[in-house]
Each structure stands twice: as structure tokens, then as C-alpha cells.
């Protein structure tokens with residue numbers, strides 16, 4: 001993987017037809033994609049060999065909002081456009097102040113082929129997203145979030161249960177999105193926290209491939225152990241950190257849990273996101289840095305500034 005390339009996002013050519021294929025339950029025959037439970041067997045690590053002259057660009061907009069561009073496909077995660085000083089609604093009357101200005105607004109990011117939403121929480125989908133995201137953009141998310149989005153007028157919402165997969169195709173670019181287990185809160189707060197999903201993104205651009213894990217707002221929990229059993233070869237992880245605490249209860253991974261998750265998942269590289277963004281986030285990036293160093297992880301950590309783009313060939 002290359003170093004961080006701080007270049008602005010580059011507008012895509014006009015959208016071709018984006019086709020979506022769903023897959024859930026028992027494996028189905030699909031000549032082009034995996035079966036949703038067993039990942040493709042790749043003879044070589046996608047980030048090191050078998051490169052297909054494709055390029056992946058990952059731009060951190062702020063909080064958990066990331067623009068992924070590859071082979072003409074544009075995917076945005078967890079769109080959060082509240083401004084610095086605004087308060088995100090976290091449920092149960094709880095609110096938290098944003099400490100950074102997002103580095104882009106919706107209009108700067110269009111056109112979008114798909115939005116991947118880990119859960120419907122005010123620091124991941126906010127009133128600006130409700131207002132400005134085009135109502136016909138494809139959104140892949142949880143059943144809980146889908147209900148809220150449909151009520152807000154969004155017309156193309158795809159629900160994924162854990163381990164379900166959708167395949168998106170745009171020209172010769174293919175992306176499998178598989179929902180993974182996530183756990184946002186222990187009892188008693190679980191009752192007011194929305195369900196959350198992690199995601200695995202299996203991207204194919206020509207003959208190039210890469211596998212990207214997006215943690216979502218999860219804590220370390222037992223079911224995360226199923227992920228490396230099914231996906232032993234992750235190229236890149238986007239880890240939601242921050243150590244969010246409400247009423248003293250930890251709701252997202254802090255630095256120590258983030259490092260523990262990376263040790264478990266063993267990706268080649270990781271980009272920390274979702275930290276120091278709101279007042280409820282109590283674990284700064286330096287906690288994660290110290291925990292990664294203490295565990296002597298082999299994972300290469302790429303620390304982006306908000307607005308930076310990380311580019312790598314596949």
C-alpha cells in the first residue's frame with residue numbers, strides 16, 4: 001500500500017447502471033461472487049500481489065464518514081454532516097456536541113452509488129443526511145435503520161441481516177457487502193441503543209481484489225471471533241474507535257479494545273476513524289497508538305487527518 005496521498009476526491013464519470021444482487025440464507029450458485037458465507041479463496045494477498053491495475057481511494061470525511069472510490073464505484077459510509085458545535089442525537093434524550101467540522105457536505109460527494117449505514121444514530125445519520133442525500137440513492141443497512149430511512153422518504157433501502165450479502169456491479173467493478181456481527185452496548189443501555197452491523201467489503205476491479213472490514217460502532221464481543229474464521233485474509237480495516245461513554249458505560253471500542261480487535265482480525269492495514277469527534281468520545285487516538293505498540297501488532301496503521309485520501313493499488 002502506498003503512503004497517504006492528500007489529494008481531493010476526484011469526480012467520477014457519469015454513473016452507469018448499477019446492478020444489485022441480493023444473497024441471503026442458503027448459498028446460491030453465483031459464478032461471479034462468493035456465497036456469502038465462505039469468502040473467495042485467493043492464492044495471494046490482494047494488497048501485495050495479483051494487482052489488477054485498479055486503485056482504491058479512501059477519503060476520511062470525519063467521524064465514521066468515509067468515501068470509497070474504486071473502478072468508478074463510489075460508496076459512502078455513515079453520512080454525518082453536522083457542523084462543529086452541533087449536537088448529535090444519541091437516543092433517550094442524550095445529545096453530544098461535535099468537535100470537528102466535517103470536511104465535505106453531501107453536494108461535494110455526489111454522485112454516490114451506494115451508502116453503507118452501520119446503524120441509525122445521530123453521529124452516523126443525521127438531519128442533514130435526511131435532508132440532502134438524494135432520496136433514490138441505494139442504502140444498505142440494518143432493519144432498524146431501514147424503517148427510519150423509509151419513513152424519511154428514502155426509496156431504495158436494502159436490509160442486511162448478519163452474514164447476508166449484496167453484490168453491487170458497476171461496469172466491470174463488483175462489490176460484495178456482507179453484514180457482520182456488532183454489539184453497541186451492554187445491558188442496560190442496549191435497550192436504547194440501535195442495533196449495529198459491521199461490514200465486509202469484497203471489491204473486484206478487473207483482476208484486482210481487496211477485502212475491507214468496516215467495524216461499525218461495536219464493542220469487542222464474542223461474535224467478532226467468527227469474523228476471522230470466515231475471513232482469514234483482510235487487507236484493510238476501518239475501525240470505529242473513540243471509546244464513547246454514556247452514563248459511564250462504554251459504547252464503542254476504546255484504544256485498547258480497538259487494538260484487541262485488530263489482533264483478532266489481523267488485517268494487513270488499518271485506518272482508525274470515529275474518535276475525538278464528539279464530546280462523548282473519551283478515548284483519544286493516543287490510547288489506540290499505545291495499545292497497538294504494546295501488542296506489537298503486525299498491522300500497519302495509517303493515521304489520516306480528516307479530509308485526507310489514502311490510495312492503494314489492487
Ligand SMILES: [Zn+2]
Nearest residue numbers: 121123124217
Ligand atoms: Zn458512533
